[in-house]
Amino acid sequence: MLSILVPLYNYNVYPLVVELHKQCMDCIIDFEILCQDDASQSSLNVYNEKVNVLSNCSFVSLKENLAHRGNRNSLAEQAKFDYLLFIDGDSIIIHDNFIKKYIDNLQDFDVVYGGRLHPKKCPSENQKLRWKYGRFIEDKSALNRKKKNYQSLLFNNTLIKKDCFNKVKFDKDIKKYGHDDTQLSYQLSLLQVKINHIENPVEHGDIDTNLVYLNKTKESLENLILLYEEEKIDIEFVRLLQLYQFLKRTKIKYIFSKIHSAFEHYLWQNLTGKSPNLFLFNWFRIGYLCSIKQKN
Template identity: 35%
Template sequence: MNCELSYFILISICIPIYNFNVLSLVETLTLQGKEINQPFEIICIDDHSSDFFRKINAPIETMDNIQFISLEKNIGRSKIRNMFIDISKFDKLLFIDCDYSVSSKMFLKNYLAISNFDVIYGGRKHHPIKPKKSNEKLRWKYGLKVEDQSFDYRLNNPYLSFRSNNFLIKKSVFKIIKFDESFISYGHEDTLLALELQKRNIKIHQIDNSVYHDGIEENAEFLLKTRTAIKNLSKIESKKYNINSIKLINTYLRIKKLNLDKLLLLISKNGMTIIEKQLLSSWPSLKLFNLYKLLFYIREQNNV
């Protein structure tokens, strides 16, 4: 590497894209990148989005200091993130999901200030204002009440709280672990990455540097993604990781110990149908959502 560059902290900002408008995110990161007065790059890889979103994001292709790659077919959430290893020029990879926005003017500087750690997670938040559309309330409510974790909680649970939406990792570390490319569909690919980091005793450093989740799906789509994610969770279990700390699995194991799993299996099909109607309403219950996930997980465990 050029000796002049060795004085800088060199960062590659990696944005995997799928069916979302990233113009504002890219513009914000570009402005912050220019303010740090040192080399950086932004890489956007589009995982075969619809023509509608490809047209919206087309201006990015002509922006300075940005590499935009559009894939001819969809390759999935894990494989697309692994692609950044070979494409990026620098050793610090900052991953940001396409459906998030940066609110802090110090976002990049906050990461650069502590970039010597192997892995850094910045956190996420949801906007506190209720969505105008009633069919988005389940996703919003779950994000606000469950996914948004306090900084103290993340400090005490660094692996359990890790998500792939907003993190910095050394390329040398990422080459060793990577995302499991058998995970093509939505859900828990980041859970598996965190388990692998824990297994290898690679620490996740927590920083209070959250981004806001803007991609609130409609209730029906969120339920579909939830079922897909639970199927992936079953795949993680088959890889012999210790995942008892995951709340859904811990609940299932306690129920199984009490011999209640077969009873819940019997009522699961009709029960899920009834619960789903409530979850698709304008006043979804998170308690019923947790029960819905448990019933689906029990069905997965019994190959139903």
């Protein structure tokens, strides 16, 4: 029936697994919950070891780092059931019918995505950039997600048929952070798999600090250019790439790069401060994208 796959890094996943285990037992289904720490060597793994006491559950701490894509692929290879439910280790289950809702929506679909939410209140001023971008840009209802079926798909809180996942998998050749969901969603769009968007969100628990998220943003933009250069994604699939191509074609890319260089310090100050501005964050993203040196 259902293999729940939980990749994690330096996080206490036990409360999440306890809730998932309870709901699976209540639904009276065949299931397994596989948790895999990506070689964090975290002291929190003392708590994570308790997962192994629960029926049909396992926790493993890897000796060598696979990176997020590799960890997800590894979990999928170990899964023994036909349906895979990917849930990141820092997720929080906010509905007591979470598993049941997925079971009720399996019919006639290859992929079912439940969505993700950020807390109504930001945990701290030092996390405001990631929280703002998540809450006001990324968090979408199922109705809005259906308008862009594939582009709205994130692989946290996603249920997918195993045979469908095996046709695509995560690109193990790319090691940097970012746009792994974009690339996999693009591959699924080429296969024209059937996607269902439902209202069954998890909450994002471990929100990055401003500095960490800004550095991750830079790395993800570098990854996006890499995918573009290696023709692993179509420009039409990503709005940011469409804008990048327009700036490049109209010879404005160089100007944006110079503006970014001149104002990067001031943008950085705002975005890592107490009141980061999302408009300035978008300017940062565009400017940094234009500043990345291409291979050709």
